[in-house]
Amino acid sequence: MKKLYLSVILIIMFFFNNIVKAEYEKIFYDLKIESITGEIIDFKEYENKAVLVVNTASYCGFTSQYQELQELWDTYKSKGLIVLGIPSNTFNQEKKDNEEVKKFCEVNFNINFPLSTITEIKGDNAHEIYKWAKKNYGKSAIPKWNFYKILINKEGKIEDTFASFTKPMSGKLIKKIEGIL
Numbered sequence: 001m002k003k004l005y006l007s008v009i010l011i012i013m014f015f016f017n018n019i020v021k022a023e024y025e026k027i028f029y030d031l032k033i034e035s036i037t038g039e040i041i042d043f044k045e046y047e048n049k050a051v052l053v054v055n056t057a058s059y060c061g062f063t064s065q066y067q068e069l070q071e072l073w074d075t076y077k078s079k080g081l082i083v084l085g086i087p088s089n090t091f092n093q094e095k096k097d098n099e100e101v102k103k104f105c106e107v108n109f110n111i112n113f114p115l116s117t118i119t120e121i122k123g124d125n126a127h128e129i130y131k132w133a134k135k136n137y138g139k140s141a142i143p144k145w146n147f148y149k150i151l152i153n154k155e156g157k158i159e160d161t162f163a164s165f166t167k168p169m170s171g172k173l174i175k176k177i178e179g180i181l
Helices: 002-017 065-079 098-109 128-137 171-180
Strands: 032-034 040-042 050-056 081-087 149-152 158-162
Touching (some): 050 065, 050 171
């Protein structure tokens, strides 16, 4: 009987030992994006920091989350968190040009965390960030709507994703952020 238990335990250990995690050919810090003012944001500058990537839109029902994103940035930037807003018109809810988006964010929410140019986030024309996320984390990394959140850990890999309904200052998101900082 002991041999049977030992055999079962060994089989279970062997089975779980062979579970493979995503094999990242690239990590997040290997990527770049254009900032809302036209400079290149090289994510190598964010190495050893956690990054919350959020696709944003000015005319969305979740646009008020900008306020909590700024609060999150103010609270955790000194501890190693980068909040990165990626304005997108993929869901037809963004302004027509970068200058309008920048002004909207500054005037209405006093945003000073990094923003990219208006960027595609789904499909064949999606930015490299979103193609990378899908390849390495699967379909759950594809934004379902505006203000979808992808949390990148200090190793440059996806830690978790959060639906649009998850507010930036929610306990669930804060707990994950604090756990990786």
